[in-house]
Amino acid sequence: MMKRWRVGLIGCGWAGEQHAQAMKRLDERVALAALADVRADLAETKAGEWQVPVWTDHYPELLDPNKLDLVNICLPHDLHASVAIEAMEAGLHVLIEKPLATSLAEADAMLAVAEQAGVKLMVAENVRYDRTYLKVVELIEAGALGDLFMIRISREHEMHDYLRQRPWFLQQESGGIMVSGGIHDYELLRMVGGEIKHVYGLTARKVLPEMAADDTSLALVRLQSGAAAILAESFSLKTPRPGVHGTIHGSQGSLWFYKEQIELYQASSDGRPERVEAMAVPAENTFEAEWRHFIDCLEHDREPLTNGWEQRKPLAAVLATYESFRRGERVYLQELNP
Incomplete structure (x- = not known):
């Protein structure tokens, strides 16, 4: 039986909406299990709209590898590194919107944590x-x-x-x-x-x-x-x-x-x-295409095409x-x- 990968979406703005819709269209492989947004009213509204069972306005509550397999980070650029590092340290794979980070120091810290934690870090660079x-x-x-x-x-x-x-x-x-x-x-x-x-x-x-x-x-x-x-x-x-x-x-x-x-x-x-x-x-x-690619990489233990090391270069x-x-x-x- 094919595994359904449990995803926590962090950030319910425009990018989060695109990713949520892509996940819904790949429902046989991906389960949008939880979401978070600092705007509690938006998180609650989107949870109802997307039929997501768990929502919160405090994303650290989602970072539990017993309940999720990965997180999808769709936040302002300056939050990418800190949230991704926290998720990877918790043992979760990360699909993060571009850019990878706002500095090469942040990017290198993210890459180091991904390697230490043994998780995959992919940037949602849809081009x-x-x-x-x-x-x-x-x-x-x-x-x-x-x-x-x-x-x-x-x-x-x-x-x-x-x-x-x-x-x-x-x-x-x-x-x-x-x-x-x-x-x-x-x-x-x-x-x-x-x-x-x-x-x-x-x-x-x-x-x-x-x-x-x-x-x-x-x-x-x-x-x-x-x-x-x-x-x-x-x-x-x-x-x-x-x-x-x-x-x-x-x-x-x-x-x-x-x-x-x-x-x-x-x-x-x-x-x-x-x-x-x-x-x-x-x-x-392209959101669906990158999700299919990431799930393929998780299932076959391959490095994503837009992995952190590769996406450090355009940054x-x-x-x-x-x-x-x-x-x-x-x-x-x-x-x-x-």
Whole structure:
């Protein structure tokens, strides 16, 4: 008989809602057994809505390995490390929303505890499970573009109302767009172009003045391969096409992507005719995909694709970008990893 993994959800906001719905759709493998939120009324409401038998406004009450197998942490960024460490020390596996932590010191402490406790630590970095991005990687690895030399990724949306409903985004330095959205795009950049050598970051004039951190920022990136990349991140762009737009250029062609759409252009070469192909990639809920992956890893004792060690790398790139904001100069990732 297949085991149903007992989950405690910590944090019932937007991300918690997405994870709860994914768990419900994987009901044969996952049991949402308990939830916690500091807002007791929200915890009680969601427990009733999701038919969860146990709820509390004090998450440590949930950290019992006799009642749970793992916790799903969907909290403000600055709480990730402390809550995850407490859960892992209690003997529970952890699926945590991105970013892994707010500093490399926090990340390293989390990794050390996971190893000592013998539990799995996975970051819910859903770009790694997105079918469009996986198709882009497949095309690149098949040589469709040749040698890559330039990549552009732009995260374009206006989210002022969303942010104002979640004051921690506005009040904390850890709530800026480069850590909130840019960490996704640094991971996507790693997927398509490989590891990062150095970054130069630049912030724009704020459109959302009450925001403590960056609401729009850019990163100019050098990859270890020698390719160059630009990341453009904003909470403040008014656009008819919100979402993530990407362009990848190689020695033999170019590729554009947006949502489930990919357009591939290959130049004529060595007798091969010019080619333009539009592709539509079937959509899949990435929250479900990452949950299936995590449960597979637990059942077969494998390291998750987005384990803590791997997700330390985009975090280092984000932190290097913020350091570049402060210093006004290029920052090598090696400086943060002496």
